[in-house]
Amino acid sequence: MTVDEVMAIASSALFLVIKVASPVLLVSLVVGLIISIFQTVTSIQEQTLTFVPKVISIFLALILLGNWMLTELSGFMVELWSDFSRYVR
Incomplete structure (x- = not known):
């Protein structure tokens, strides 16, 4: 495995x-x-006012986009593991 391949994977x-x-x-x-x-x-300068809406919105975004995020990550891992024999030579 060359440095270019490692840099491509990291990139x-x-x-x-x-x-x-x-x-x-x-x-x-x-x-x-x-x-x-x-x-x-x-x-209104209440510091805790931003916390609850942010948590709820992030939770909703994860519910809506979680499937896409998991598909992207698992596709990358499948790609890495399918080329594993090339990396260990």
Whole structure:
């Protein structure tokens, strides 16, 4: 196994992590921004106000996108394990 192959695997793994994590992080960002605007408009400065909506939105995003996330991750692992004999030579 050459250095180029290791770098290709690491690069595709990092890209997959970014691709799988970004929808949930974007949902959290959008909900946090909306709650922050609401707090600014109403002058409510409660720190715990953002926690519950963020947790609920992340939970819903994981329910909706969990199947896609698991499919992407398992497809990557199947691809790695199918080429395992090439890596150990």
